Each structure stands twice: as C-alpha cells, then as structure tokens.
Amino acid sequence: ILNVEQSPQSLHVQEGDSTNFTCSFPSSNFYALHWYRWETAKSPEALFVMTLNGDEKKKGRISATLNTKEGYSYLYIKGSQPEDSATYLCALRGLGNEKLTFGTGTRLTIIP
Amino acid sequence: DAGVIQSPRHEVTEMGQEVTLRCKPISGHDYLFWYRQTMMRGLELLIYFNNNVPIDDSGMPEDRFSAKMPNASFSTLKIQPSEPRDSAVYFCASSFRGSSYEQYFGPGTRLTVT
Numbered sequence: 576i577l578n579v580e581q582s583p584q585s586l587h588v589q590e591g592d593s594t595n596f597t598c599s600f601p602s603s604n605f606y607a608l609h610w611y612r613w614e615t616a617k618s619p620e621a622l623f624v625m626t627l628n629g630d631e632k633k634k635g636r637i638s639a640t641l642n643t644k645e646g647y648s649y650l651y652i653k654g655s656q657p658e659d660s661a662t663y664l665c666a667l668r669g670l671g672n673e674k675l676t677f678g679t680g681t682r683l684t685i686i687p
Numbered sequence: 688d689a690g691v692i693q694s695p696r697h698e699v700t701e702m703g704q705e706v707t708l709r710c711k712p713i714s715g716h717d718y719l720f721w722y723r724q725t726m727m728r729g730l731e732l733l734i735y736f737n738n739n740v741p742i743d744d745s746g747m748p749e750d751r752f753s754a755k756m757p758n759a760s761f762s763t764l765k766i767q768p769s770e771p772r773d774s775a776v777y778f779c780a781s782s783f784r785g786s787s788y789e790q791y792f793g794p795g796t797r798l799t800v801t
C-alpha cells in the first residue's frame with residue numbers, strides 16, 4: 576500500500592499572499608505524481624502530471640516542483656485570490672500501476 | 688466531449704433498497720475508476736476497469752457492492768442491500784495512457800441512505 580501524505584491538512588491565507596504546501600510519497604515506488612484541485616461541491620480537476628526529478632510545472636499563478644529522490648512535491652500559489660479556495664490533492668502512480676493513490680488533501684481558504 | 692457523465696446526481700433511498708449508480712466515460716478512454724468520498728476516509732478507490740475488464744476490486748468494501756462494465760461507454764456500481772453507512776459521494780473517473788493516465792472525474796453521485 577502506497578502512503579501519500581499531504582501537509583498541512585488545512586491552511587488559511589490572506590488574499591494577495593503567496594503560499595505553498597507539501598506532498599510526500601515513497602521514493603522507491605514512483606512513476607508519476609499528479610496534482611488536482613477540488614472545489615467544494617464539484618469534482619477534482621487535474622492541474623499537473625509530473626514524472627521527472629526536478630520537474631517544474633506552471634499554470635497561471637500555480638506552480639509545482641518534484642523531487643523524486645527524496646519523495647516530495649511542492650505546490651505554490653502566488654498572490655492568492657478567493658477563487659483559489661479549494662482542496663488540493665496529490666496522487667501517486669506507482670511503478671507498473673495505472674491507478675492513483677490519493678493523499679487526503681490540503682484544504683486552502685483564502686481570506687478576503 | 689461532454690466529459691464523464693454520472694447519473695443520478697443525487698439519490699436518496701431507504702436502508703435495504705438496491706441502488707444503481709451509472710457512469711459514461713469520456714469516449715476513447717480505456718480506464719474507468721469508481722471512487723467513494725467520505726469525511727472519514729477521503730477519496731478511496733473502489734474498483735477500476737481496463738478495456739471493460741475489472742483489474743483491481745480490492746477497494747470494494749464488501750459483497751453488497753458490485754460493479755460492471757458491459758461496454759466501453761457504460762459502467763454501473765450497484766449496492767444491494769444499501770445501508771446508512773454507504774451514504775457518501777461516489778465519483779467515476781476515466782483516463783487513457785496517452786494522457787499520462789490523468790484522470791477526468793465526473794460530477795459525482797451523492798447517495799443518502801436513510
């Protein structure tokens with residue numbers, strides 16, 4: 576069983592501030608790392624897929640980095656806006672596996 | 688494409704009744720996943736299919752749960768008999784190899800068993 580951990584569980588950030596949170600996973604069984612954004616009462620929406628050590632992906636004000644050797648990924652949000660309020664999930668795809676193992680998410684609330 | 692389609696969006700039923708949830712994956716996707724979301728356990732994988740064949744059903748909680756995929760465009764998740772503890776949001780997702788197995792989620796079915 577793959578163990579994917581996310582921290583913190585929840586986060587309150589003032590509008591305009593930048594923030595980041597972490598996803599940790601077993602580095603010995605890694606194939607790809609996915610990030611999803613999940614707004615309340617909606618379904619998870621894919622943000623990034625990363626496979627290579629040192630990968631950096633960016634979409635607007637949101638970016639992510641990947642360190643497969645030490646088993647972590649960071650998600651950064653620059654200049655937080657109220658619409659960034661959501662739960663951010665990371666998910667690991669292990670070697671030889673098509674399924675994703677999800678973390679429990681970081682619930683982000685932006686305070687206007 | 689319309690995305691992953693799930694029906695019904697909401698289902699309220701009495702304990703002991705049979706419940707059937709339906710999913711239509713994105714055309715061309717050859718993987719289909721059923722998830723359950725609860726406050727206690729987050730998003731948990733129940734079962735997934737590849738080319739209509741069940742690959743891993745180790746997440747199915749018990750014999751009351753069953754899933755089928757009779758063709759590439761349709762899958763069902765059935766609970767019989769239903770119990771109050773089955774109340775949750777059930778998501779269906781689909782993916783294919785060409786998208787790095789990125790999963791596209793449906794809107795979910797909110798099930799309430801009274």
